[in-house]
Every structure is written in C-alpha cells, then in structure tokens.
Amino acid sequence: MSRLFLGYSVPMPADPARRSQESWRAILDAAYALFVENGYQSVTMGGIAARAGVGRQTLYRWWPSKGAVVFEAFLDKVSIGPFPADGDFAAILRAYAHGFLTLYVDGAGGSRLRELIGAAQTDPDLARAMAEQWFEPRRAPVRQALREAQQAGAVRADVDADTALDLVFAPLHYRLLVSGQPLDAAYADAVVDLCLHALR
Amino acid sequence: MSRLFLGYSVPMPADPARRSQESWRAILDAAYALFVENGYQSVTMGGIAARAGVGRQTLYRWWPSKGAVVFEAFLDKVSIGPFPADGDFAAILRAYAHGFLTLYVDGAGGSRLRELIGAAQTDPDLARAMAEQWFEPRRAPVRQALREAQQAGAVRADVDADTALDLVFAPLHYRLLVSGQPLDAAYADAVVDLCLHALR
C-alpha cells in the first residue's frame, strides 16, 4: 500500500496522525531556513535533521527525498497574492505578472524557486508536485478570468485558454530560468501588453 | 592567470596546445554517452574518466565541473537547424519553433537539455555558458529576421526585439521545464500564430 505525498507515491508509512507535530514544524522551518540561506544544492538531509534537532530517519520516514522536504517547506512559507480575481482582465493579468516578478526578484524564498525548478528537471515526482501544488493553483484564477473575458467578448474566443495563459507566464519564467536577460517591471508590462494585443 | 572556458573562468592549466587530442575526444564521447544513457544526475567525473580511459585529473585540468564537461559534450554532438534565414518572417519563426520542438521531444541528447538547464539553476557559470553558446546563437538569426521584417513594415516597429522573440521561444521552454503540459506541433503552431498576431 502507499499514499500520495504532494504527488509522490511512497511506501505507506503508517498513520500520519501519529507523527510528531513538533518535529514536523521544526523540519519545515529548518529546511526552509537552510534553503534560503545557502541554496538548494547545499541543503542536505543530515543538515536539516541536525538543525531541526531531529533524527535523520524521521525525515526519511515522511519524505522520500530532499526535494520533497524542501518543496513542502517552500509551500509552507511562501505565498503569492491574493490578487483581484474579477473585474478588468487586463488588470488581473498585470497583477499576476507583477506578483510573480516581485516574488522572483525580491523574495527570499521566491528567488530560490528557480533552484527547485532546476531540481525538478531530474526528479519527476518533484516536477509533478510543483506543477500541481504551486503552478496550477496560480494559473487557475487567471484561466477563469480569461474564460469570462472570452464569454464577454473582450478576448478572442478561438484561443485555447492554457496556450493563452502561457503567453504571459512563460516569458517571465523563460528569463528566470533560461535566457539570463533582465527580468523587471518594464519587461513584465511589455509582455502583458503584447499578450493582450495577441488576444484581442 | 586564468582563461575563459565557455564563460567559465578557470585557473590557467598550462599550455592547451599540449593537451591530448585523443583524451579530449574520448572524454566528450564518454560524457555524452553517459549523459544520454543515464541522465545528468548519474553522470560523475569518475564515470566519465573511467569510460574514456582517462585519468580523473585530466578532466579537472581542462574542465572546472561536471556541468562544463557535459555541456561541451552536448555542444559537440547536438545541433539544430540550419533553418531558412531569409524570406517570410512567419516561415522562419515556424521553422525555429518546430526545430526546438523536434529536438526536445525526439532527440536523444536534446531531450536531456532540460536536465542541463536544471543544473544551470545552481551553477551560474553553466547558466552563462548555455545562454551564450547555445541559446543566443539560435536566437540571433531570428532576431535579425525580425528586425528586417520591422524595417519592411511587416511587423510592428514599436516592440523590443528580444521581448518579441521571447513570445515564441518562451512558451516552448515553459512547457518543457515548468508546466508539464503537452509540448507538440499543434502547440507550437498555436504559439507562433498568436505571436504573429501580437506583432502585426
């Protein structure tokens, strides 16, 4: 038997109700602190356990890998938004674009997200967990707003919603992960404008 | 003293003219083979050296890290294009989009590129090298074609060229690296169409 953890399928580790809340808290705190301070690479299972004052086995009992712990710690600490979810579609789009931008550029943990995405390239479970737990929840309201705008006739109805969403989310992450070119407010605005133009 | 290697700054390791061509060849072949067969994570410096029949020190003498060797091996083996560089801008854009798509989806080494990009998230030297040696050379001709199209009046002149390029390159990499949604020809076409619409 097995259970799902953030999309991970791991051997059933008995009853989650029996796990120690103190240890769980201490582990997430320690993992996040080490992640933010020194970066993903230098986080180690042993280091997290030591900082949390916890046995190493306790980590392995509840998480299958370093990526899983760090990502759960990330989810536990980092939030984005909330943003206006109704009203002008253009404003919604702009709010989200600037929200991501701020997170990636300013935020302590946010600016480390790219390292997590990097780790996910060789860890399919982490990749799935991140897609489901982090990205999709942030795309969903925008997708909803887009559909409403399409029904209202403010946006072309012949475009697949996810493809349209990618038009604005993708460039931000492309600069974050790939191109190395500047990622700033002016760029976010330009992308949003082009996107709106494409969708009109 | 130091020299530049693919953007890496490494301590000057004596006279490059004296390096063994056989070893160099064997190392790149071994590194690429291991990379394609088992993935980036499981490539090790020792493994490359053993497979190449080479001393471990020889790797460290000429490359600063695993990422550097593997990326040079990748550059050595994987190519994309050439694509038509003049004529209809839309056709050029489409050719490039499909070129990347094919590489990432079909190609042996190409489908491993995402792992290299992943590694680059915690290795700034590798990130710079990849941006300069891999991505920029593939963007340059498209940027040139875009500018000519702008001068010809076929494309809006009030858009920054790199931002415009991102509109088509970014979504492909976003789906590759982040979203987990399908990356196929229909998507590439849709993205190109939207992009052209935005730029008209």
Added chain:
Amino acid sequence: MSRLFLGYSVPMPADPARRSQESWRAILDAAYALFVENGYQSVTMGGIAARAGVGRQTLYRWWPSKGAVVFEAFLDKVSIGPFPADGDFAAILRAYAHGFLTLYVDGAGGSRLRELIGAAQTDPDLARAMAEQWFEPRRAPVRQALREAQQAGAVRADVDADTALDLVFAPLHYRLLVSGQPLDAAYADAVVDLCLHALR
C-alpha cells in the same frame, strides 16, 4: 527498587506475575530460533520482537539486553547431561568431557555457545550470569566427585579442587574459543588421561 535477573540487576519492572506467558514463551522461542539460525551477531531485539509477534517494549521491560534474552532462551532450550554423579571418578570426568564435546560439536544451540561466551567478554552481566547459571552447575557435581575421590585417597589431596577441574574443562574451551585446533573425542580422551595422571 530492582530485581535480579540471571545475575543482572535491573530496575524493578512491576509485578512479574502479570507478565504474559504467551509472550514470554514466544520471545524465548523466537530468540533461540534466530540465534541458532543466523548467529548471535545478527540477532536483534527488533528481530526477536517481530518474530515473536510482540512489542519491542515488552522485551525491554523484562530483559536488559540482547545478551540476557538470548542466554535465557539458550538456558531454556539447551541441556547437557545428566551424567553419572557417583562411582568411578575417571568415568565421571570422561562423561563430562564427552558431554561438553558433543554439545559444542554437534548441537544446534551448543555450537553457538562460543558466540555467547564471546559476547560476554564485553558484557560483565552476561559473563556473570553465564558463569553462575551455566558453567558452575556443570562443574559442581564434578567438584563434588573430585573431593570424594580425594577423601577416598584415589586422588592427590594437595590440589585445589577448582584448579584440578580446570585441567580438564579448560582445554576443551581453549580449543573451542582460542586455538582453532581440532576438538574431537581423541583430544577429549587424551586430556582426561593427562589430567588423571596429573592428579594421581
């Protein structure tokens, strides 16, 4: 408060009358089976508990250590003798020598005794328990017979009884534990003969 267990002094664990007879039986059976099958080293408290279908705490409640459980299981299962306790002293000596020999060479649990003696070298409690519960009960009748033989004038009276006993018991255990030389019936006979010669 504390109680004595086979020479161990352990914290008093409440009322022994309340202990579960089923668990006690199952534990001794499991411990002995694991000991005989895989040897002392590979016996673990957790392994015993699992095989006995018993909680780990139940072991720790009634026994202070692995050595204590295994030795009690050993005592519970392994016996030697009885041997003729009166009559010719030489015959008694020979009977005991061959009894030990058979146990060590043939017996399932007996041939594992050397491992228990080994463990006792770093566990004073186990050493004491073994001396009192295993070795002394087997020496006592021989000592008694020796003293009677001394009084009857069949054996020199100027020799300390324990020293004399050692002359025959020691070589058997020396070959078992130390020298690695063959331990067989011919050797046992030779030792007994020499011993009798020394004591005449």
Added chain:
Amino acid sequence: MSRLFLGYSVPMPADPARRSQESWRAILDAAYALFVENGYQSVTMGGIAARAGVGRQTLYRWWPSKGAVVFEAFLDKVSIGPFPADGDFAAILRAYAHGFLTLYVDGAGGSRLRELIGAAQTDPDLARAMAEQWFEPRRAPVRQALREAQQAGAVRADVDADTALDLVFAPLHYRLLVSGQPLDAAYADAVVDLCLHALR
C-alpha cells in the same frame, strides 16, 4: 584477484606500496588508543578515522573490518617476552605462563585481548588471524622446548605436543574468558606444577 591480510582474504586493493605511511601509522595509533581507552565495543570505524585525521574510505580500503584494524593495531603495539627458549623445560613453561598472566592482568592492551577473542567468536577471519599471528608464534618456542625435553627423556614421549601445551595455556585462558575465577600468580604456578606432574 585478492591478497591475504592477516589471514583475511580481501579484494585486491591495488598496490600496497602506494599506501600512505603517515595514514597507516596514524590509524594504528588511533585504533589502539581507542581500543585501550574505551574497549572494543565502543571502537568504531568512524571514530578511528576521525582520531587519525583520515578519510573513512582509507580504512575500508586497507582493512575489511573493525576487528582487522584493531587486531593489527594490537599486534603493532603489544608484545610479550622474549623468554628464555632453552635450558630447563620447567623454567621455560613457568616463564611463559607468567608472561601471559602479566599481560592479561597488568597490561593496558593485554587486558583488552579477551575482548578481541570475544569478537573472534563471530568473525572467523579474525579468529584465524589471531590464531596464526598471535597465539601460534607464542606456542611455537614452547613446543620446541617440549620436544627437546621429550628427546632428552625429561618428559613423557607418548604425549602429543599440542595437547601437552594446552594443559598449561588453556587454564590461563579459561579463567580469562570463561570461569570468572581468579587469575593470579599462585594459580599460574599451580597449573604449571600440575602440568609438569602430568608430563613426567
């Protein structure tokens, strides 16, 4: 291919000539110090490596187990004798008996030997190594002296030499390892006297 180490058969670890003399010295010193200070049980491979300022892998490269390291360290540090090897057989016997006695009772490392013998009960390689490298070299001169005494007619010629030797060596080790009764000079003398009586 493999090589012999103190009777151990281990996978061939390349050229012993290349091993670091400094590390080798530091390891034996550290192992012996920890052994004498805290006892065999509490010696760990990691502890030896740390105290020696050596990588853990270096231990595993050259020794197959804790027992092997500690025993080599023991051999390196602990000596016994030399004793007079010719002249009166009784005197030789007495010298050896007192030599062992002194080692086991007084000596720092010597009094730990029983723990090594204990470990050997579950480690056949260690048992063999100890028999060949420690015990046999100490028995050999006495065996030689015994044979000369037999030829000179001072000792019965109808007794197997090793059996006769056991008569005096065994009781000392029996009290050390098994019986828990006092091991002192008076006992050693009594044993030697009885032994000489048996052999006359």
Added chain:
DNA sequence: GCTTAATCGAGACGGTACGTCCGGTCTTACC
C-alpha cells in the same frame, strides 16, 4: 459488575554507526 492500573502490540522518536559513493586534490611513474 466496575473501575483502575499495568501490560500488551505497534510504531514514531532522537541518535549513532554502518558501508558506499563521489568530489576535488595529491602523488607516482611513464612518456
């Protein structure tokens, strides 16, 4: 019969040692 307390199976917990793997440096002998 009811309550109360100790024992039971189960298993999570903080630790410690294991033996392996790899990173990056160094040494040696050959070319």
Added chain:
DNA sequence: GGTAAGACCGGACGTACCGTCTCGATTAAGC
C-alpha cells in the same frame, strides 16, 4: 609537462538498530 592510475581527506547518502516514548486496546484485580 601532460598523462593514466589511483590513494588521499572529506562528507552526504540511505539503512539498520538502539533504547525511549506514546498511543489505544486488553486484561486482570480489587472494590
């Protein structure tokens, strides 16, 4: 001086047990 070979120190890995602890469920006495 570059090279193949490989020993070296360091340190992270994931596993196995240790001995303690907490949890309900069960059981057995004493009221």
